[in-house]
Amino acid sequence: MRRIVLIRLLLFLCIPFCKAAEFTDSAASMGRPWVGRVVGAGIGVAVNASVTELLKNVVHEKRPDGSDNRSFPSRHASYAFVLASVASHELSVYSPLWSVGAYTAANAVAMQRVFADRHYPGDVLTGAALGIFSAELGYGLSRLLFSGDVSHIRLASAENSSGLSASTVALIPFRSYRRGHRVGCGVESSLRGNLALSELFGLGASFGLRAQPVYTDGHFEGFLNGASLSIDGYVCKPLNRWLFDARLSIGLLRYFDRPDYDIAPWRPLIGLNAGICRHVARSLCVGARLGYDLCDISGDGGVLSVAVVTKAEF
Numbered sequence: 393m394r395r396i397v398l399i400r401l402l403l404f405l406c407i408p409f410c411k412a413a414e415f416t417d418s419a420a421s422m423g424r425p426w427v428g429r430v431v432g433a434g435i436g437v438a439v440n441a442s443v444t445e446l447l448k449n450v451v452h453e454k455r456p457d458g459s460d461n462r463s464f465p466s467r468h469a470s471y472a473f474v475l476a477s478v479a480s481h482e483l484s485v486y487s488p489l490w491s492v493g494a495y496t497a498a499n500a501v502a503m504q505r506v507f508a509d510r511h512y513p514g515d516v517l518t519g520a521a522l523g524i525f526s527a528e529l530g531y532g533l534s535r536l537l538f539s540g541d542v543s544h545i546r547l548a549s550a551e552n553s554s555g556l557s558a559s560t561v562a563l564i565p566f567r568s569y570r571r572g573h574r575v576g577c578g579v580e581s582s583l584r585g586n587l588a589l590s591e592l593f594g595l596g597a598s599f600g601l602r603a604q605p606v607y608t609d610g611h612f613e614g615f616l617n618g619a620s621l622s623i624d625g626y627v628c629k630p631l632n633r634w635l636f637d638a639r640l641s642i643g644l645l646r647y648f649d650r651p652d653y654d655i656a657p658w659r660p661l662i663g664l665n666a667g668i669c670r671h672v673a674r675s676l677c678v679g680a681r682l683g684y685d686l687c688d689i690s691g692d693g694g695v696l697s698v699a700v701v702t703k704a705e706f
Contacts, residue, residue: 427538428534428535428537428538429481429482429534431530431533431534431537431538432481432530432531432532432533432534432535433478433481433482433527433530433531434530435529435530435533435534436474436477436478436526436527436528436529436530436531437474437475437478437526437527437530438530439526439529439530440470440471440474440522440523440526440527441471443522443526444465444467444470444471444519444522445467447464447465447518448462448464448465448467451464451465453512453515455509455510455511456509456510456511456512456605456612456615457509457510459510463510463511463512463515464512464514464515464518465515465516465518465519465522466502466505466510466511466515466516466518466519467519468501468502468505468519469498469501469502469505469511469515469516469519469520469523470518470519470520470522470523471519471523472497472498472501472502472519472523473495473498473502473519473520473522473523473524473527473560474522474523474524474526474527475494475498475523476494476495476497476498476523476702477494477523477524477526477527477528477702478527479491479494480494480495480676480702480704481527481531481672481676484675484676484704485675488555488556488675488676488704488705488706489556489704490704491675491676491702491704492556492557492558492583492704495558495702496558496583498520498523498558499558499559499560499581499582499583500581502516502519502520502560502579502581503516503579503581503601503603506579506603506615507603507615507617509615512605513562513563513576513577513578513579513603513604513605514577514579516560516579517560517562517579520560520700521700524678524700524702528672528678531672550630550631550632550633550634550635550669550670550671550677551591551630551635552588552590552591552592552593552594552628552630552635553588553705553706554585554586554587554588554594554705554706555585555586555703555704555705555706556583556584556585556586556703556704556706557583557584557585557586557701557702557703557704558581558582558583558584558701558702559580559581559582559583559584559600559681559699559700559701559702560579560580560581560699560700561579561580561581561582561600561602561681561697561698561699561700562577562578562579562697562698562699563577563578563579563580563602563604563685563695563696563697564577564695564696564697564698565577565578565604565694565695565696566694566695566696573606573607573608573613573654574606574607574608575604575605575606575607575616576604576605576606576607577604577605578602578603578604578605578616578695579602579603579604580600580601580602580603580620580697581600581601581602582598582599582600582601582620583598583599583600584596584597584598584599585597585598586626591630592627592628592629593625593626593627593628594625594626594628595623595624595625595626596623596624596625596626596639596641597621597622597623597624598620598621598622598623598624598641598643599619599620599621600619600620600621601617601618601619601620602617602618602619602620602645603615603616603617603618604616606651608651613651614649614651615649615651616647616649616650616651616655617647617648617649618645618646618647618648618649619645619646619648620643620644620645620646620661621643621644622641622642622643622644622661622663623641623642623643624639624640624641624642624663625639625640626638626639626640633670633671634668634669634670635668635669635670635677635679636666636667636668637666637667637668638664638665638666638667639663639664639665639666639667639683640663640664641661641662641663641664641665642660642661642662642663643660643661643663644658644659644660644661645658645659645660645661645687646658646659647659659687660687661685661686661687662685662686662687663683663684663685663686663697664683664684665681665682665683665684665697665699666681666682666683667679667680667681667682667699667701668680669701669703675704675705675706676702676703676704676705677701677702677703677705678700678701678702678703679700679701679703680698680699680700680701681697681698681699681701682696682697682698682699683696683697683699684696684697685697
């Protein structure tokens with residue numbers, strides 16, 4: 393009898409400790425999702441900083457304003473885009489607007505560096521690519537290391553959905569400008585909203601800022617800066633977590649800085665491009681686009697566009 397009473401007493405005394413242990417285990421399991429997130433973000437930021445600083449010290453490219461020879465790549469753009477990618481992964485679950493805001497801010501940083509004559513378009517494009525790639529590499533490795541971690545949002549199948557997307561675009565002219573002037577490879581940052589009309593069709597509208605260097609007899613003269621506004625229609629094909637689409641757009645291009653005044657301030661803009669994107673988190677897609685813009689900069693040719701796109705879905 394005494395043994396039974398003693399055992400019951402011991403069990404009674406152990407209940408608080410068992411509950412505490414159960415609570416601790418629950419708290420640990422609830423806390424574990426943050427480990428994968430922190431590791432993913434940490435790897436991404438570390439890789440980005442290492443590669444960016446390595447290139448800064450190995451490649452000696454003179455800045456457009458001639459201040460020094462540390463133009464490539466853009467450190468501001470690289471850090472801005474890796475932070476935007478991390479913010480999108482962590483905050484898009486609360487609202488897709490976090491992703492749009494983060495990448496729009498990163499694009500604004502990149503364009504400011506070009507408009508301020510601190511970097512060439514290729515510098516900020518490389519920085520943007522480094523930032524996005526580093527973040528996705530970090531989160532990808534984290535998913536491999538923490539395969540059972542529920543923190544990684546379940547990826548939904550791709551579908552044609554309405555949303556906002558921010559794009560960083562490389563502009564590659566097909567031909568040189570006449571009379572010794574040449575328009576070089578440029579950069580565009582754009583914000584686009586699309587409205588899904590069905591599973592396969594939709595409409596969109598875009599606003600972008602672009603900058604392209606102008607060279608006279610091989611010497612840098614200045615930037616051809618402008619803004620574009622366009623509307624488009626698209627068709628798409630979802631396939632598992634991937635979404636393929638093709639788009640036809642029309643609009644106007646306005647140059648507000650023209651080193652060579654033979655270029656008209658207003659230009660019609662007609663574009664045809666195709667793209668692919670993949671869900672990397674809930675309400676967040678990352679992809680690429682390839683297209684041709686007939687904007688007639690040089691009087692006899694158009695521009696090849698290569699874009700990195702991040703889309704927030706609603």
